[in-house]
Amino acid sequence: MKKIFPLVFSLFFVVFTNFAQEKKEAKKTQQGHIDQNKFRQMKDVLATPNDQHTASGAPGHQYSQQKVDYLMNIRLEESTNIIYGDEKITYQNNSKDHLEYLWVQLDQNMRADDSKTPLATSGGAAAFITPNNFQSTYMKEGKGFGFNIEKVETNDAPLSHFINRTMMRINLPKALAPGESFKFRIKWNYKINDINKDGGRSGLETFPDGNNNYTIAQFFPRLAVYDNVEGWQNMQFWGRSEFALEFGDYEVNLTVPADHIVDATGVLQNEKNVLSKTQRKRWEKARKSFDNPVFIVTQEEAEKAEKVRASGTKTWKFKAQRVRDFAFASSRKYIWDAMATNVNGKTVMAVSLYPKEGNPLWEEHSTRAVAHTLVEYSKLTFDYPYPKAISVHSERQGMEYPMICFNFGRPNADGTYSDRTKKGMIGVIIHEVGHNFFPMIVNSDERQWTWMDEGLNSFVEILAELTYDSELFATNPAKKITRYMGGDQSNISPIMSQGDYVKQFGPNAYSKPAAGLYMLRKTIMGPELFDHAFRTYSKRWMFKHPTPADFFRSMEDASGMDLDWFWRGWFYTTDVTDIAIKAVKSLYLTDKPSERVTKLKEQYKQYFEGLGDLVYITDKKEDANASAMDSYANGKEVPSFIYSVEFEKPGGLVMPIIVELTYEDGSTERQTFPAQIWMKDDTTVKRVFASTREIKSITVDPDFETADVDTSNNSWPKKQADKFDQFKNKVKG
Structure with a gap:
């Protein structure tokens, strides 16, 4: 073995050096070019590290x-x-x-x-308008x-x-x-x-x-x-x-009508002055109830309160430490319930305020969804540091602030509701409560980079929803984003765009970043590696101001993975994923060298002599000899079916190639080739699959993990519907 490898290397070096020299002579007149490889480092776009925002993505010693x-x-x-x-x-x-x-x-x-x-909004005259x-x-x-x-x-x-x-x-x-x-x-x-x-x-x-x-x-x-x-x-x-x-400390005195129920960012300082004895007793019970919400104000009491008006006022006093903002809710219509939540040994109160118009949906799910969010987000980031989180119902809102958020999701007047309403209500609560982590604690610049809070939060939201109700929230973010990504390029902006001029704001700032992180976790990095890196970033930038570069660098620093190719493609461009099977060629074992190999053996005789015995691979079925390897197999079964598969990449993004092989007996096998397979050739790559069983079909990305915008070219043999699908895509384009 020590002699064979140098001989093989020398042979290939001579052959390909001659080939390269011939190409060099043919292209002497071509001009040079700058590095446009999809795997080039991002030093040209990321800010230069310094002693406040370091090259590792962590806050520096001068932060x-x-x-x-x-x-x-x-x-x-x-x-x-x-x-x-x-x-x-x-x-x-x-x-x-x-x-x-x-x-x-x-x-x-x-x-x-x-x-x-x-x-600042362009628009013509509408055909109809309200007075x-x-x-x-x-x-x-x-x-x-x-x-x-x-x-x-x-x-x-x-x-x-x-x-x-x-x-x-x-x-x-x-x-x-x-x-x-x-x-x-x-x-x-x-x-x-x-x-x-x-x-x-x-x-x-x-x-x-x-x-x-x-x-x-x-x-x-x-x-x-x-x-x-x-x-x-x-x-x-x-x-x-x-x-x-x-961030800072707040001391806020809120004076409102005396019959209003109020909650806000921070801890209530004067319970005895604003709550009745019964309400305080119920609140104490809620502090010890970890399984079910406790009503501090019941629906019957809220309905009674909304029928009268108090003449005086009350002042509710709140204090909050280390928060970036303050918000509050106030109404005499509120039903109020709460329960305790165990966040890694610390008790945090999950709270809901809602008018009767929110029931029965809100009393069934709101506070439970708040508690669930705090637990699930803490697993992937850091332990929730604040004493409470509040969900307040308003018909058309979905907005977040420290410890409090306002959420939609209203049943019909008769109390009935669809799964769509239920899903929307639970989803918005998880999303808005989740914003306590991004950006209320990991305090990114929302005015510049919407995706740093909305995108990261939407990603964690997906995971939290799945553990709340896997059937109701079953989803594939990578598949769902393809319609947006494959749309009209003139109406799409890169994720790394300032929010005010972004086109299709929702997909750009929410769905696409979330889908990208979902792919990173599931397909590219794996959950264990991704979760450690994501948690590292989150903990590093608690109560601080991170930039996009801090996120990108932290994810690489904590995982040991070079992800510049992913950040550059997914966040800085509107390129799409489209990986296709270009050609599949059946090959065969043989003991007969081809004419080309025979010539090479004559030309480089001394090198081939050092290789010893050889078997050959041919595309001529008539020369096949499946037993050519038998004497060298040491009793193991020799693969008699060999397929050379050429993949092409019409899309601009590089992604892993996930290949599913289906055999004649109906069994399947998957192989995943990392995105780095495209490093040397950004257009086509080849792989050889050898098996003891005949391969019936080959499919790229069978579970839609890579956001491939055109699946009509993902199969071999091509499906009968492909031509119609291509026609539809052509018409749509």
Whole structure:
């Protein structure tokens, strides 16, 4: 053996050197090219690592971020639907920079009468329109939305500021040095929007009985993020791309009508002042109930409360530590239930608030879905660190905030509901509660990269849904995304696009990233390797601001896999997967060398002599001799069926080739070739399959694991329907 391998190598080297020299002579006039190999490293697109965001994807030893604390007094005036706020802000500069000003987000100004958001949408005249929409669109009917800033001051003195639509610049009296803090006050008010009439991510829902359901968020001026990646993240809020926020501590006093039930981000500080003795007793019982929700307010009590109006007010006091935002819900219509959840030894409260219009669906599933989400997400990321998670029902909402989220899913008026309604309701609760992990804790920049929270969260959501109800949520994300990916390329954006200009926002920011991560876990990396890497990223960036590069690098760093080919193709391009069987050739064992091999043996006699005995492979059936290997097989059965299979790749993406062989006896066998099989040739590759049984058929990607957009070319022999499928695809294209 020591002699044969050098001889074989030398023979092939001489033969292919001559061949390469001939090709070189033929192509002397061709120009050079840059590296466009699909497996080239991503150093040309990822940010240069530094001591804050390292090459491993972890936070560096110089990583820092700002801290912002809020002390707020909020009053909800039900008679006018106006919120009045007075907030004191402490801004801690933990960066190495001197700051001349601070930027504050005024998200409610997106719907102000002078907002530019409606003007940024292209559209012609509609054939029909409601009178209300005609008034608001063409008669310039103002609604009076947006922040009214009453005061901006520091130490009781006016503070210079400038409002640029949804952003307000606070001009500091002097530059804020590293390590210093600055305290100031903003007093404000605004009219609350009706979610069903005016739209919006938060607001109020009105009911025929005259009551309102207030689900309130983005309701106060909030500090923008300052970091070493973007500087100030002060991009305008156009209504789609969400929020970049700093962590801090909150102390919030919420004054609402006395008969309202309230819950919010944080821990309630004054239970005895706002809850009845019966409610406190039930809450204590809920803290010990790990199997079933306990009603703190029953449906009968909620129905009784909604029929009257209290004249006074109550103030609910909440404190929250290390959160990036604050939201609350308030209504006299709420049914309130809760149960304890064991998250790796720590008790976390799962809570639901909902009007009777949500039942029976909500009392059956909401709190259980919250608890399930906390447990399942914690398995794949980190133990949920907050004391509770709340699901609040509103007819048309699906929005997330620290410890609280607002969710749709309403049964029919008679209480009946379809599986579709049930699936949508449970799915949105799992999704929105899951956002506590991404981005409420792993705090990515939503204004820039929607997929970093929506895509990652949608991926974990899929796994959590499957463990909640595998039949109801049975899915194949890779297969489902093919219709989108195989669509009109002029209407598709790469995932790595800023959210405001993305086309087909849902598939781009939610479905495609989730499908990609699902493929990574199931097909490319395997669950054990993927889960370790994903957990590593999640824990590294808890309560910090990661970038896309931090995610990509962490996944590779913790897994030992080079995934640049996947990130580049799936996230930075709109290329598609399309792997086809180009040709299958039957080959045969023989003891007769072909004419070409005979010539080679004569030309390189000394090399062939060192190889000893040889058997040959031919494509001529008449020369077949299945017994050619018998004397060398040491009693083992010799494969007499040999197939040379050529695969081609009409699609731009490289992916593993999953091959299923079906034998004449009906049995099957699978072989998976890693994506790296395409490293040397991006168009076609070949593999040889040898068997003791005849292969009846060959199928590429039989379970639709790689998001192949055209399965008509995945089989051999080709199916009869292929031509019709190709015709349909041609017509569709």
